[in-house]
Amino acid sequence: MGRLLATGAAAVAALLMGVGLIGMTVGDFRLAGFSFLSASLVIYIRETRLIDAQ
Numbered sequence: 001m002g003r004l005l006a007t008g009a010a011a012v013a014a015l016l017m018g019v020g021l022i023g024m025t026v027g028d029f030r031l032a033g034f035s036f037l038s039a040s041l042v043i044y045i046r047e048t049r050l051i052d053a054q
Helices: 002-026 029-050
Strands: none
Touching: 002 029
């Protein structure tokens, strides 16, 4: 179960990075910044909580 959650968190982080890139492309920098910040938090939680849970 831990590996499934860690993989899901990685997929969410990748999705948020994509949303951030799209936001930068269309000029919506608030969306881009929020997406990059959210992706950073998901990566942090994945590395500190979900990887250690295995």
